[in-house]
Amino acid sequence: LPKPEAPPGVIGRSRSLPEKFDSPTDSPAATIGKFFREKSNSVSVAITKRISSLRKDEDGGAAGGGGGVKEFNLVGLKVIKALKGEGKELKGRISFFSRSNCRDSGAVRSFLRGRNLNFVEINVDVYPGREKELRERTGGVAVPQIFFNEKLIGGLVVLNSLRNGGLLDAKMEEILGSKCPEDAPAPPVYGFNDADEVVEAADEMAEVVRVVGQRVPIQDRIMKMKFVKNCFSGAELVEALIHHFDCGRKKAIEIGKKMARKHFIHHVFGENEFEDGNHFYRFLEHEPYIPKCHNFRGMVNDREPKSAGAVSQRLTCIMSAILESYASDDRRHLDYVGISNSEEFRRYVHLVEDLQRVNLLTLSHDEKLAFFLNIHNAMAIHAVIRIGHPGGMIDRRPFFAEFMYIIGGHPYSLSSIKNGILRGNRRPPYVLIKPFSSGDKRLELAFSKVNELIHFGIWNATRGSPSIRFFNPKGIESELRSAAREYFQRDDGMQVDLAKRAVCLPRIIKWYSADFGQEKEILKWIMNYLDASKAGLLTHLLSDGGSINIIYQNYDWSLNSS
Numbered sequence: 001l002p003k004p005e006a007p008p009g010v011i012g013r014s015r016s017l018p019e020k021f022d023s024p025t026d027s028p029a030a031t032i033g034k035f036f037r038e039k040s041n042s043v044s045v046a047i048t049k050r051i052s053s054l055r056k057d058e059d060g061g062a063a064g065g066g067g068g069v070k071e072f073n074l075v076g077l078k079v080i081k082a083l084k085g086e087g088k089e090l091k092g093r094i095s096f097f098s099r100s101n102c103r104d105s106g107a108v109r110s111f112l113r114g115r116n117l118n119f120v121e122i123n124v125d126v127y128p129g130r131e132k133e134l135r136e137r138t139g140g141v142a143v144p145q146i147f148f149n150e151k152l153i154g155g156l157v158v159l160n161s162l163r164n165g166g167l168l169d170a171k172m173e174e175i176l177g178s179k180c181p182e183d184a185p186a187p188p189v190y191g192f193n194d195a196d197e198v199v200e201a202a203d204e205m206a207e208v209v210r211v212v213g214q215r216v217p218i219q220d221r222i223m224k225m226k227f228v229k230n231c232f233s234g235a236e237l238v239e240a241l242i243h244h245f246d247c248g249r250k251k252a253i254e255i256g257k258k259m260a261r262k263h264f265i266h267h268v269f270g271e272n273e274f275e276d277g278n279h280f281y282r283f284l285e286h287e288p289y290i291p292k293c294h295n296f297r298g299m300v301n302d303r304e305p306k307s308a309g310a311v312s313q314r315l316t317c318i319m320s321a322i323l324e325s326y327a328s329d330d331r332r333h334l335d336y337v338g339i340s341n342s343e344e345f346r347r348y349v350h351l352v353e354d355l356q357r358v359n360l361l362t363l364s365h366d367e368k369l370a371f372f373l374n375i376h377n378a379m380a381i382h383a384v385i386r387i388g389h390p391g392g393m394i395d396r397r398p399f400f401a402e403f404m405y406i407i408g409g410h411p412y413s414l415s416s417i418k419n420g421i422l423r424g425n426r427r428p429p430y431v432l433i434k435p436f437s438s439g440d441k442r443l444e445l446a447f448s449k450v451n452e453l454i455h456f457g458i459w460n461a462t463r464g465s466p467s468i469r470f471f472n473p474k475g476i477e478s479e480l481r482s483a484a485r486e487y488f489q490r491d492d493g494m495q496v497d498l499a500k501r502a503v504c505l506p507r508i509i510k511w512y513s514a515d516f517g518q519e520k521e522i523l524k525w526i527m528n529y530l531d532a533s534k535a536g537l538l539t540h541l542l543s544d545g546g547s548i549n550i551i552y553q554n555y556d557w558s559l560n561s562s
Contacts, residue, residue: 092176129194263409
């Protein structure tokens with residue numbers, strides 16, 4: 001048919017412009033909306049045609065000739081199309097043995113994740129029973145040790161050699177192209193302890209406590225004009241012990257004191273260890289704070305107490321393994337759902353029961369500092385999983401003050417660990433009373449001098465918090481300094497504005513100004529933890545003698561979930 005022509009006297013328009021774009025009868029809003037709709041339609045048609053042509057190229061083998069990524073450009077638009085690779089499907093299993101906080105193990109983990117390869121990690125710090133298997137399969141205990149199915153490949157050096165020589169893909173296709181045999185390293189199974197795990201000995205006093213607990217009259221009583229529940233008198237316990245052991249009164253009193261030292265019983269007001277007479281005591285499981293303690297599951301841990309150092313080391317290994325598997329690379333975001341369903345977390349929950357009657361007075365200064373920092377950060381993860389993170393100011397009390405562990409026979413919340421122990425029993429922000437009253441047994445563990453660096457090691461599951469860490473007592477001071485430097489490099493950590501002569505500091509410093517000192521002294525102290533750029537700007541402000549405006553940034557209370 002003949003092509004339609006414009007009537008005489010009408011000037012032809014460019015085809016790139018939409019029809020009626022400059023029609024005076026349309027409103028401006030309608031005109032612009034129609035213009036963008038027609039433009040988007042033309043772009044969609046162009047993309048569809050181009051992708052269709054790519055499909056034809058793939059079928060005919062004319063374009064590219066192999067798997068990879070195709071890229072093409074339209075006007076103002078870049079489209080990347082990933083093509084399906086033609087490599088052999090991997091049916092086998094990659095597994096490797098590792099340890100917590102091992103740099104080489106972390107490099108292997110990062111490489112496998114970067115290649116989007118599924119793998120099984122067997123951390124012998126989390127699964128100590130597997131160390132025997134590691135020795136049998138490799139002839140030693142060095143990690144990492146990588147396996148393709150049942151075949152031992154080697155460590156990080158061998159992996160790098162295969163990768164750099166271009167032999168890794170061929171090796172993987174050769175071994176992993178077949179199904180994984182039964183004699184390959186088995187993945188850890190949720191809910192099962194190691195088969196050769198050592199059965200822990202029961203505490204010699206546990207059976208005595210069970211027997212006399214059924215003989216002493218446990219009643220609600222009035223003492224010093226106060227109503228106390230579920231208690232018994234010292235004389236009643238002494239009589240029950242005399243009857244059970246068929247011993248004299250002096251011997252029974254010594255046994256009662258031993259029960260108190262091992263935290264099976266406590267004085268209702270904490271006034272004495274144990275005495276005969278009309279003094280009232282409770283069994284640990286009857287303490288009023290027990291329902292809030294999440295490392296107590298129905299009964300007192302009757303195993304022989306382990307050393308605090310051993311429990312702390314084991315806890316650090318498990319929690320470090322959790323971070324390596326479920327935290328982002330910068331440790332600022334965590335996968336709480338993954339953690340809650342992991343075997344590592346199940347073992348952690350079982351481990352913290354050992355804290356109930358542990359003796360903390362044997363710890364050195366650095367061991368105690370690392371212990372309470374690590375317990376605080378692990379408790380915060382546990383609290384998020386069990387009761388959820390506080391959404392607002394009203395919800396913060398249950399999270400920080402009412403989620404507790406029994407540690408060494410006494411209750412500890414996140415707030416009491418931070419303000420009572422680590423800050424030397426100082427008042428929290430906007431609170432009028434101290435965490436521990438005079439006479440509180442927990443004061444024996446409080447630090448006499450506040451180390452301001454603790455604020456960069458304390459983590460509370462918020463986006464405004466420093467990155468989560470678990471500390472080694474041998475290098476805790478250097479690790480805390482590193483945490484402070486890392487925090488001040490963040491945008492919400494510290495900024496300097498020369499034009500406004502302003503320094504933006506984190507809200508943490510304002511809240512805990514009693515720990516950091518005067519503002520001018522704070523700026524000089526911060527200088528030790530800044531990079532060259534920020535340190536230079538701050539030095540310039542401090543050196544010219546002018547006034548400096550200090551601004552405290554808002555704190556981000558939102559949950560740091562990934």
